[in-house]
Amino acid sequence: MHISEGFLSPAALAAGAVAAGAGIAWGLSRMDPDRIVRVAMASSVFFLASLVNVRIPPGSTHLSLVGAMGLLLGWASFPAIFTALLLQAALFQFGGFLVLGANTTSMAGAAVLSYLLFGKAVREGSARVSRAASFAAGFLGVVSAAAFVAMWLVISDAGMARAAGALFAIHMPIAAVEGVATMFMTEYLKKVCPDVLAVPQAR
Amino acid sequence: MMASLSEVCGMQPCRSGFDGLDPRCRVLCALIAAMSVSAVYDLRGLAAGSVLPLAALCACWRGGAAYLRRAMLNVNRMLVLIWIFLPLAYAGDRAWGIVSIDGLRAALVITWKLNIVSAVMISMVASMGIPALGGALGRLGFPLRLRMLLLLMARYTLLLSGRMATLCRAIHLRSPGISGALSCRAHASMVGTTLIHSSDRAERASLAMSLRGGEGGFSRVPSGRWKGKDSLACSVFLANAVFVIAVSRFWG
Numbered sequence: 001m002h003i004s005e006g007f008l009s010p011a012a013l014a015a016g017a018v019a020a021g022a023g024i025a026w027g028l029s030r031m032d033p034d035r036i037v038r039v040a041m042a043s044s045v046f047f048l049a050s051l052v053n054v055r056i057p058p059g060s061t062h063l064s065l066v067g068a069m070g071l072l073l074g075w076a077s078f079p080a081i082f083t084a085l086l087l088q089a090a091l092f093q094f095g096g097f098l099v100l101g102a103n104t105t106s107m108a109g110a111a112v113l114s115y116l117l118f119g120k121a122v123r124e125g126s127a128r129v130s131r132a133a134s135f136a137a138g139f140l141g142v143v144s145a146a147a148f149v150a151m152w153l154v155i156s157d158a159g160m161a162r163a164a165g166a167l168f169a170i171h172m173p174i175a176a177v178e179g180v181a182t183m184f185m186t187e188y189l190k191k192v193c194p195d196v197l198a199v200p201q202a203r
Numbered sequence: 204m205m206a207s208l209s210e211v212c213g214m215q216p217c218r219s220g221f222d223g224l225d226p227r228c229r230v231l232c233a234l235i236a237a238m239s240v241s242a243v244y245d246l247r248g249l250a251a252g253s254v255l256p257l258a259a260l261c262a263c264w265r266g267g268a269a270y271l272r273r274a275m276l277n278v279n280r281m282l283v284l285i286w287i288f289l290p291l292a293y294a295g296d297r298a299w300g301i302v303s304i305d306g307l308r309a310a311l312v313i314t315w316k317l318n319i320v321s322a323v324m325i326s327m328v329a330s331m332g333i334p335a336l337g338g339a340l341g342r343l344g345f346p347l348r349l350r351m352l353l354l355l356m357a358r359y360t361l362l363l364s365g366r367m368a369t370l371c372r373a374i375h376l377r378s379p380g381i382s383g384a385l386s387c388r389a390h391a392s393m394v395g396t397t398l399i400h401s402s403d404r405a406e407r408a409s410l411a412m413s414l415r416g417g418e419g420g421f422s423r424v425p426s427g428r429w430k431g432k433d434s435l436a437c438s439v440f441l442a443n444a445v446f447v448i449a450v451s452r453f454w455g
């Protein structure tokens with residue numbers, strides 16, 4: 001899901017940085033200062049969960065849990081995902097420092113979209129509605145992040161349109177797996193500790 | 204994974220020839236070099252842009268060859284995908300009706316840029332470690348909440364990685380070879396359990412921080428002074444950026 005260094009043009013890099021900066025500023029202004037530790041811990045959990053290999057025949061996949069992150073963090077997803085990507089770039093050289101803006105916009109934009117469209121239904125809906133909304137949030141999280149990545153690639157180099165399309169198509173089965181994982185996770189959280197699903201932002 | 208987590212979250216992963224420079228200067232110089240390289244697309248411009256990043260990598264080599272080797276290997280892991288995917292899917296004229304000539308060129312340019320940009324970023328920024336990077340961001344004017352989030356996340360990632368590893372081990376011991384929907388459910392529950400545990404811990408940590416005086420010391424930006432050598436380093440990197448863009452524009 002990450003765009004690596006070297007793919008994007010300076011214009012795309014600048015646009016990504018501006019969009020991410022705006023999102024981070026908005027996310028920080030909406031974040032309840034007393035909940036900053038909770039946001040940091042939740043981001044750490046998602047960061048670590050993304051490193052775990054889950055066996056789904058015929059292969060295995062890493063969950064990104066973008067939609068789930070959006071459901072739990074709301075607008076705080078922007079600063080949380082930015083710091084997670086910064087850590088990933090420093091620790092494992094996934095993505096990179098220069099493409100942080102574009103990668104943050106892709107993933108946090110997708111997370112916020114999932115939160116805005118399905119957050120209320122997941123928290124307040126009946127069990128069946130909540131399950132369906134969770135699946136949709138997880139699915140949309142990956143699909144929209146892949147669409148954002150494809151968009152950045154095409155903006156940088158029109159010759160990559162087919163490659164970007166193929167990249168988007170490859171993410172469809174992964175989105176379905178993410179949807180199922182997000183559904184199981186929110187189902188578990190609603191049963192065991194529904195308070196965790198309360199978004200940590202000032203209202 | 205755990206080794207590299209503790210390396211970067213806890214301390215400086217690699218000693219380098221840039222340790223005498225202000226961390227802000229290191230971040231700015233790396234950004235200038237990386238931006239100039241990403242602005243060029245021709246091989247002469249890229250060759251000109253490679254000199255300073257390679258020199259930066261060499262300056263760090265003695266202090267942390269193992270770290271740098273591993274980091275550059277990580278960077279190049281995805282090259283196979285780039286070299287298969289781009290020549291097949293890129294637009295333009297095709298050799299033998301399959302391989303796009305422009306795609307091969309794009310793959311070469313991306314590979315080159317990926318290595319140059321990563322070399323300068325790893326040797327000048329990632330090699331500082333997260334605490335120094337947090338300090339540099341603070342002194343560059345990044346918001347306190349963002350810096351706190353970075354430092355807290357680095358701390359809790361290290362802390363929670365042990366718990367996550369224990370839960371993963373439990374899943375594999377209870378049902379070896381688990382796969383499919385059951386595997387998905389087990390991992391989702393593991394993430395849920397860790398979230399609940401971390402939520403409780405976050406409440407206690409927040410309380411402890413506010414009892415100690417609000418921001419738990421995170422608002423303190425490490426002291427440091429911008430010296431003449433920092434200005435000199437920035438000037439050298441800026442001059443190099445102008446040179447790279449000039450080479451690309453006039454001889455590229």
